[in-house]
Amino acid sequence: MIAWSVELSEFGIQYESHRPLKAQCLADFVAELTPTTTEEPQVWTLHVDGSSNSKGSGAGIILEGPNQVTVEQSLKFSFKVTNNQVEYEALLAGLRLARDLGARKVSCNSDSKLMVEQLSGTYQAKDTLLQRYFHVASHQISSFDEFTIQHVPREQNTRADLLSKLASTKRPGQHRTIIQETLHTPSLDDKIVNVRDNGDLGWMTGIWSYLKEGTLPEDKDEDQKMRMRSAKFAIVGDELFKRGVSSPLLKCLTVPRAAYVVEEIHRGISGMHSGARSMASRVLRAGYYWPTLKSDCQDYIQKCKECQQSGNTHRQPPEALHHMMLSWPFFQWGMDILGPFPPAKVQLKFLLVAINYFTKWIEACPLAKITTKNVQKFTWRIIICRFGIPHTLVTNNDRQFIAQGFEDFLRKLGIKHLPTSVEHPQTNGQVEAANKVILLELKKRLGNAKGQWPNELPSIL
Incomplete structure (x- = not known):
């Protein structure tokens, strides 16, 4: 290296050795050549609408995807459905279409306010058939990564409405495919709780094999036990039922189906967060x-x-x-005031509760203000007009109950008023026990939505 330096010095050339490659240069090279764009699932837009009249019923479905592609489907139902049911049928068919086309994110538009609010959780499905439609739709919605549904006016859902009436429109510059199909059975027929859906019958395997095929265990003791146990069961319509001495046939469920039934009865639409014995009795009553x-x-x-x-x-x-000696039903009533609660709609903050000592029947009314006039109106409309004039009314010493106007009202009707002592509230213990039950059930059902307590009150009572 020194010799080369001496030789090149007369030409004014300076030698420099090659430096090592910096890590930052390599990082910049990798960053420049690494693709930055990642494909994310695009949102598909779904428009559904149903139509039902005396001539027939049908549904229209429009699914808009990427690359300006629109798929339109027209369904005709050969079975009778109501307007609300046909809206759910249209939604279920649209969800099946979106799943078949590989959509992962779906935004649905419908002009059925009832269906949209039920799926959003604002409304409750009280009709038995609509509850089944609601559960089937919720199960299909859960299969998508993202799903939103919103209510749109009928004017903005014209194309789906026309398709539901076997007509269609077309936007310029879009590819379109119209699929016409006829459904002969409702979508719920294959969603009924059925123990034969899964190949594994669990605890029913031995009983099913014996009753269906006559197969018994090889061990003699197990053979005898299986014969005695299977005598309490029967197969009806390819389903296993348990016989009872004084009860109807009970449908046997596998472990997954049983877990669903327990959850629905405990915290579903008709659930009341009851105790273990009460919930087991409700399961048996449900069959x-x-x-x-x-x-x-x-x-x-x-x-x-x-x-x-x-x-x-x-x-x-x-x-x-303690025994309470009463002559006849609705002979004696107890009344009390609960509140204040978190303000609800129209500023409802109080709850006026009345209970019959004989039948334990409870009546309750949410009120914005607790006044003597409201208490008198509740007594007249809810108790007297529905159950007759009682003999005795037990209340505490709140000023609404001991006001002169309320005392005159009871005296004219011949009702004996028994105000309890401040030092002994147990005199009106029956209504205090009812208040405790109402408060516990409200706490279990409301959670953080404290302002919804008037909506939960009817189901608690």
Whole structure:
């Protein structure tokens, strides 16, 4: 290296050795050549509408995807459906179409306010058939990565409305395919709870094999046990039922189906977060059975967050029950005021509760203001007009109950008023117990939506 430096010095050339490659140069090279664009699933727009009249019923579906492609489908139903049912049928058909085309993100538009509000959670599906449609639609919606549904005016859903009436429109510059199809059975027929949906029958395998094929275990003891156990069961219409001495046939469920039934009865639309014994009785009244029914109900309640947070804790020692001698139903009523609650619609903050001592029948009315006039109106409309004039009315010493106007109202009707002592509220213990039940159920159902307590009140009562 020194010799080369001496030789090149007369030409004014300076030698420099090659430096090592910096890590930043390599990072810049990788960053420049790495593609930055990643394909994300695009949102598909779904328009659905249904039409039902005396001539027939149908549905229109429009699915708009990427690359200006629109798929339009017209369905004709050969079975009778109502207007609300046909809207759900249109939505279910649209979801099936979107899933078949590989859509992962769907934005749905419908002019049926009832269906949109039910799927959004604002309204409750009270009709039995609509509840089944609601559960089927919710199950299909859960298969998408992202799903939104919104209500649009009928004017903005004209194309789907025309398709539902076997007509169509077309936008210029778009590819379009119209699929015409006839459905002969409702979409719910294959969604009914059926123990034969899964190949694994679980605890029913041995019973099913014996009743269907006559197969028994090889062990003699197990053989005898299987014969005795299978005598309590019967197969009706390819489904297993349990016989009862004084009860109707109970449909046998597998473990996954049983878990769904328990959850629906405990916290579904008709659920009331009841105890283990009460929930097991409700399952039997609904017509279902499996061997671990009681233990499953107990385990589910122990895992229910609302039940554990708002459970009934006993702080006083038990004592003997006291007899209440009453002559006839609706002979004596107890009345009390609950509140103030979080303000709800029209500023409802109080709850006026009345209970009959004989039948334990509870009546309650949410009010914005607790005045003597409102108490008198509640007594007249809810108690007297519906159940007749009572003999006795038990209240506390709130000023609304001991006001002179309310006392004159009761005296004219011949109702005996018994105000309780401040030092002994147990005199009106029946209504206090009803208040405790109402408050516990409200805590279990509301969660953070405290302002919705008037909406939950009818289901609690």
